[in-house]
Amino acid sequence: METKENIIFENYFKDFSKYDELLTSELTIKADWKSLLDNLLKIGNKELASKQSEIDWLLAENGVTYNVYNDPNGLNRPWNLNIIPFIIQQKEWELVEKGIQQRSEILNLVLKDIYGERKLLKNGIIPPEVIYAHRGFLRSCDQIQYKTAKQLSIHAVDLARGPDGRMWVVNDRTQAPSGMGYALENRFSKSRVIPEIFDNINVIQPSNFFKDFNQLLLTAAPDHKDNPTVVVLTPGPHNETYFEHSYLSNFLGYPLVKGNDLVVRNGKVWMKSLKGLKQIDVILRRVDDAFMDPLELREDSYLGVAGLLEVVRLQNVAIVNPIGSGVLENPGLIPFMENICKYFLDEKLILPQIASWWCGQEKERNHVFENLTSFVVKKIDRSQRENIIFCEFLSKKELKQLKKNILSNPNQYVAQEKIYFSTAPNFVNEKLEPRKVLCRTFSIAKGDNYSVMPGGLVRVAAEREKLFVSNQRGGTSKDFWVIGEENQDQLQLYSWNKTSPNNIISINDVPSNTAENLFWSGRYVARTLLTARYVRMVLNQMTNVQYTNRYQSDSEGLNILYQSITTITSTFPGFFDEDKSEEMLKTPLKEIISVIIDEKRIGSFAQSLQSFNGSYYTLRNLWSKDMWRVFDSIDKIWKKFKQEKNYSIYALTKFFDQIITRLIAFMALTEESIMVKQGLLLYFIGLQLEEASMTIEKFRALIVVTHDEDLEYEILESLLSSHESLNIYRYSYKSYLSIENVLKLLLLDNEYSRSLTYQISRLQKDISKLPNNNVNNEDTNCQKNIEKALSLIQNITLEDVLYTDDKSKIRMKLDALLAELSDLFHVTSMAISDTYFNHSQQQKQLVNRNITN
CATH class of the missing domain: 3.30.1490.270 (Dna Ligase; domain 1)
Structure with a gap:
């Protein structure tokens, strides 16, 4: 009779390695794993498989990703967490912890020495070539002095169990170590989905470690400044661990910035905000050393801050970790670590190394x-x-x-x-299988010592025979448990000893890059939504006249709508192509499909959606989890839609129905999730500016030229439908469609939120709330331009806009008003960019230091 234990262990012993975490060499269960195994068997295979699926779903829903360059499945690869944790007992961990603290201190002393007195080189402890032949050694960092107790603030250590049964050091990561955020999210996900797996197991929580981490950033400020300003510096959304950058920014409450958000002035680092410059005291960096300062390091870098190293020399800013610490990620140091330890500490290494x-x-x-x-x-x-x-x-x-x-x-x-490290159980296809594992834990400076994270991040080989353990190569991760003897509070409480001083307290302090991305996010989401609604309206009209691909419609109204698609999306020449217009009007669906799916076509729906995705992803540190879920669902619907081979009118309409509802949900969540003082005001301005601009294009395409009564009725109905205003019109006027009433509602009504007058009025109010940097408090150019636009539309009458030139059949004054408003919106947008988003020109080296060779 098969037991649960037999089923779950089926094939586990195949190719068994004697260095297995779960089993002894006699193939018995190690006592350390007994409680966990009991819980697994109590839960059962089927339920474990179900919970594994829930974990996969939760991580995808929460947007936990690991970016892989040139991944055929897209940039944002979902993070993988196996349901079986890696465990180590506290008694063993205490020795590992001491070994890590010792190693962190050694590397701290090495870092100080090689950029300082260089006694290790002078006394022959390390051959000079080991240091000088490594590109991580930056001559520009030589002799820089630091005020912090420890020069090395963060140290990540990769560990694996060696042939002697002890944990061995495999790698040191000191430049901008990644994994903390992923480790924390692993624990959160495991606790939420399968809390019963923790039953009767005292897993030590990392909450004290993260409190120490936050305190490290606060105390790193020059001269122990009270309420220092801390920022997280990221290379941007294409970096492989961008999720973690956003995650830590959100978790700790510090602004996420890019290099062009910061500038050096008068020997200090400043953040460019909407109001002006705000001094930065501490930078938690996730940018590699060589890219941190284009003036002294890599001149082709756009990720860092020109002149930053000089500010570091002046001790006016703290960088965590210091620039130049990448030299410690040098396997050439490993053969000499025993002697280095003896030289500095007069001790032997506690942790063995390869x-x-x-x-x-x-x-x-x-x-x-x-x-x-x-x-x-x-x-x-x-x-x-x-x-x-x-x-x-x-x-x-x-x-x-x-x-x-x-x-x-x-x-x-x-x-x-060549060492064959231990394997640990992985849950695969409802069975346990052994996989090579590599553990990463973290050490941070705390006073005169180092605080070590209890646990960390475990990476797992993709297949049981694989030697490589790498996320880039398709590996998965595990939650890392350190199990204590005393009862542990499984609640994970994360509150800082000090209230974060970096909370954005007003719109003035929003980083300029964040403000710019919010502004363009508003524009792109409006453009994407309005394009989708308009094309859907045209598709519905095609259905209403019983149009199919095989027959040409003789509807003049439809031909006007086809051409209006080109006008509104600016996908010229489109239906206006003199050489092809007759053919296009016979088979319009081909051109409409191109406007929808051609990502390389400027103005297409696909390009607008792509721009929407890009602008919003840069802001993910401000997102709620619900925002990610909707964002991800939009992406999935789009990818599935692009795989279609035959696009019928019904299929296109169904696609837009799905996309439009999700775009509206995302817009609502944006307003819920981001505060006005965090920059939401810029989002509103971008949104209203784009909506107003596209409203003008609709008017110019559909109602500037007059038509006979029946055709005008058809056009007006289409306009109201695309504007989501048909029901409002019927409720308000209860009458036959007329151009007079349509213009009253969509152009001149100052109480209807979708009218052009209301949109301009809202723009004027929001723009007036932006910071004014003029010394005399005079109106900015963007304020002046939008005030002029508001004055123009408020002072025009219905009779004016209805006036029609008998000869040209054009509503001349309406056309002139729309043209002038369009120009004013354009210069307003440019003025906003010039006033608030103008990033200084990249400074360059006079002489190339050739640091990349």
Whole structure:
């Protein structure tokens, strides 16, 4: 009879490694895992599979992503979390924790030394080539002094269990270590979906660690400044861990900024806000060293801040971690770490590390060559992301070439002993399977010591035979449990000792990049929605006249609507193409489909949606989880729609029905989730400006030219329908459609939110609330332009806009009003950009330092 235990362990023993976390070498369950296994068996295979699906769904719904460049499935790959955690007992962890604290202190002292006195080099502890041949060593950082107790503030350590049963150090990450946010989200997700897995297990929570992390940022400020201004510096939304940048910004309550949000003036770093410049005291950076300052480091970088290093020298800003700390991510240091530890601390390393040989030494190089197939070879500089070379799999020809490569530049190579690290159980297809695992934990400076995160992030190989453990290569993650003996409060409480001083307290303090993205997000969402509604209206009209692809409609009204699509979307020449217009009017669906799906066509629905996606994604640190869910559903509907091969009118209309409701939901959630003082005002201005501009284009396309009574009725009905105003009109006027009443409602009504007068009035009110930087408090150009637009529309009469030139059949005064308003909206938009979003020109080096070579 099969038991639950037999079922869940089926095939687990296949290719069994004696270094398994769950099993002893005698294939019995380790005592450390007994409680967890009991919980798993109590839950059962089917329920575990169901809970795993829930975790996958929750992570996707919450927008937890890991970006992979050139991924055929898209930029935002969903984060994967396996339901089975990795566990380690507190008694063992205490030794690991001491070892990490020791290693963090050693690396801290190395960092201070190699940019300071360089005693390690002078006394022969480290060969100079190990440091100077590594691109992480930045000469521009030489002799910079810091006021913080520890120069190395954050240290990430990759650990794996070695053949002696102890946890070994595999890698050090010190430049801009990633994973903290993912580790925290893993714990949140596991606790929410399957709380019963924690039953009778005392999992230590990381809440105290994150309190220490927040305190680290506050106390890092120069001269222990009270209420320092802290920002999180990101390379932008295409970075692989952008989710985490946004997550930590939101979690800690610090603004997320890009390099062009910051500027150096008078020896200090300032954030460009709507009101002006605001001094920055601490920068938590997620930008790599070489990109931090285009004046002194990589001159082609647009990710950093020109002149930043000089401010660091003046000790007017704290960078966490310091620029130049990437030199510690150097496997060439590993062979010398024991001697470094002895030199600085007069101690032995607590945590073992992989036996390594630096090829810059002749004796060590010869040893490597004699035993090459037993080693793994890598370059000391990971900035080029070269592959690790497993020599056992190389042919004789390849081994010969590798030796040649090493001899040509021996200082660049390290050989390491090939170690098969432990496996841990992964839940796959309702069974447990062993997978190679790599654990990452974090250490942060706290007073004279380091605080270590209890647990962290575990990465898992994609397949049971795989040696590589990498998210880029398709691996998954695990929650990392440190299990204590005392009862633990499973509630995760995260409150800071100090109220965050960086809360945006007024619209004046919004970073200019955030404000600009909010402004354009408003414009793009309005453009996407209004384009969708208008094209849907035309498709419905095509159905109403019983139009099909096989027959030409003789409806003059439809022909006007086809041409209006080109006018409103600016997808010229479109239906106005003199050479093809007759053919297009016979088969209009082909052109309409192009306007919908051609992402390379300026003005198309596809391009508007693409712009909407891009602008909003840069703001995801401001989003609620509901916003992500709606955003993600829009993306999924669009991807599915693009895979269609035959687009019927019905299929196109159904697609727009789905997209429009979700766009409206997203707009409502935007207003709920972002405060006006966080920049929502800019979103409103962009939204109203785009709506007003497209309203003008509708008027110009449909009602500037007069038509006979029946055709005008058809056109007016189409206009009201596309404007979502047909029911309002019927309720308000209860009469036959007339141009007089339509213009009253859609052009001149100052109480109807969709009328042009109301839109301009709302714009005027919102623009007047923007910060005024003029010394004499005079109106800004954007205020003057929108005031003029409001005056124009308020002073025109119904008789004026109805006036028709008998010869041309054009409503001349209406046409002139619309043209002038359109121009004023354009210059208003430009004035807003010039006044509030004008980022200073990138400064450049006079001499290229050639740091990339």
